[in-house]
Amino acid sequence: MYQQDYILNELKDLSPTLAAIPRINVFSVPDGYFDLLSTRLLIQARPGETGEVTAEMKTSVPDGYFENLAGNIMARIKREALSEVVLETHGVSSLVAEIGNQNMYKVPSGYFQNLSNSILAQTSSLRAGQVTAETAGISELVAGIGNQNVYHVPEEYFAELPGQVIAKLPQPARIVTMKSRFTAFRYAAAAVVTGLIGLSILFLVNKSNGDKTNAGQTAVLTEARQIINTNSFEKEFSSVSDAAIVSFLESKGQDVEAALVASLTDEKNLPDADEYLINENTLDEVLKTLDLNN
Amino acid sequence: MKHLFTYIFLLLGSVSFAQPGPDPKKEQKIQALYVAYITQELKLTEDEAQKFWPVHREYDNEIKGLRAETSELERQQAALNIKKKYQDRFTRILGAQRTNDFYIKDGEFRKKLIERLKNMRQQNMLRQQNFKQGTMQRRQNSLP
Numbered sequence: 001m002y003q004q005d006y007i008l009n010e011l012k013d014l015s016p017t018l019a020a021i022p023r024i025n026v027f028s029v030p031d032g033y034f035d036l037l038s039t040r041l042l043i044q045a046r047p048g049e050t051g052e053v054t055a056e057m058k059t060s061v062p063d064g065y066f067e068n069l070a071g072n073i074m075a076r077i078k079r080e081a082l083s084e085v086v087l088e089t090h091g092v093s094s095l096v097a098e099i100g101n102q103n104m105y106k107v108p109s110g111y112f113q114n115l116s117n118s119i120l121a122q123t124s125s126l127r128a129g130q131v132t133a134e135t136a137g138i139s140e141l142v143a144g145i146g147n148q149n150v151y152h153v154p155e156e157y158f159a160e161l162p163g164q165v166i167a168k169l170p171q172p173a174r175i176v177t178m179k180s181r182f183t184a185f186r187y188a189a190a191a192v193v194t195g196l197i198g199l200s201i202l203f204l205v206n207k208s209n210g211d212k213t214n215a216g217q218t219a220v221l222t223e224a225r226q227i228i229n230t231n232s233f234e235k236e237f238s239s240v241s242d243a244a245i246v247s248f249l250e251s252k253g254q255d256v257e258a259a260l261v262a263s264l265t266d267e268k269n270l271p272d273a274d275e276y277l278i279n280e281n282t283l284d285e286v287l288k289t290l291d292l293n294n
Numbered sequence: 295m296k297h298l299f300t301y302i303f304l305l306l307g308s309v310s311f312a313q314p315g316p317d318p319k320k321e322q323k324i325q326a327l328y329v330a331y332i333t334q335e336l337k338l339t340e341d342e343a344q345k346f347w348p349v350h351r352e353y354d355n356e357i358k359g360l361r362a363e364t365s366e367l368e369r370q371q372a373a374l375n376i377k378k379k380y381q382d383r384f385t386r387i388l389g390a391q392r393t394n395d396f397y398i399k400d401g402e403f404r405k406k407l408i409e410r411l412k413n414m415r416q417q418n419m420l421r422q423q424n425f426k427q428g429t430m431q432r433r434q435n436s437l438p
Contacts, residue, residue, distance in 0.1 A: 216322060217351060221343075223326035224333060233330055237406070240327065242414050244320035245407045248328075252404065253360050253369055259408045260415075 328403055335399040336392055345387045353380045 012019040039061065089097040136143035227233055249256050276282045333343060356376045360369050377397065384393040 216318065217347070220322055220325045220329055221347065223322065224329035227326060227330040228334060233327065233334070236323070237327055237410065240324055240407075240410065241320060242411060244324050245411045247321065248324045249404060249407060251358050252354075253357060253373060254404060255366070256408070256411070259404075260412055263405075263408050263412050 324407075331403050331406075332396065332399055335402075336388065336395060338388075342387060346384070349380065349383050349387065353384075 008019060086097060132143060132146075227236055246256050249259070329347065332338070338346060353376065356379075357373060360372050360376075381393065384396060388396060
């Protein structure tokens, strides 16, 4: 309140006229103004109609007005357009104009259901005469056949056909099943062949060795006879090498080193049995004395 | 087929390498000495020699085949069996006494060979000792 008085006093200082105006809202609209605003605007949009709003319009709109509004607008547009079309059609052709909106293109009922059959019937009737005449010009025999199906087969022809074809086929060759080649069999065959070859080679080698042995035996006997005849045994014996003696004795199964020990040792010169137990080097010393390791 | 040739080559190799290879000439020389020794000791006639040595060759081959025996006892037993086996055949050629003599002379020839071997090795040892002593003596003499 204090602030309002202050503002009023200040306004009085500035403009007493304005300050004298009572505090009344001058910017008011009649009651229901905004409720009829849309209706008023529509009326104003219609050409030729006054923008006055009747009392009835102020109060209400007809029932179903807005529901039928779009339909009414479209009907009015059509009506206006139709009138223009009719006038234009009359200008072009009065006959067409008289027809109006009637559907001129009617077909009998069931027309499309029978259309294909009727077309084929008409085509065949029309073509038959032409084809027959043309065929007769080429060959009267063929023309005489007409539409008869000359390609017919006896009954059960195709049912019996496979049997007849198979019966006429040449007899198939006898199938001989090949035995599977086992790997073991192949190895066995290879082993047999190898064995035969090996035995043959062994036989040849043995035969060759036998021949050599016979020849060697003959040579030995000849040489022995020569030794006896020349009385050169001692001379030849003294020329025998160490290796030849060892080889000969070993071929007879002789233990050469043991025989050498036996020949070298004189039991009287050997140590007593107790000495081997007392001194473990006794045996080594004896062997060293014999010196068999040459 | 490739494996077959491999087997054949392996077999050929084994056969060829399996052959023993003593010096044939040395073997022949000592064999000739043996034949000459036995022939002279047993006083074999030409006819007896022609019969005896083929049988002896069979006997000798069997004795040589004993080298692979596992133990000495078994080898000696097998050798005795072979001697018994050939006893009759030798006896038919030589008679019982000379057959017995053959075994004795066979052993004596081996003893001669062993004796020869022993003498050769002892002589060789003496030569080596003399060589060592000579070498040492020369070294001592060369010292100032």
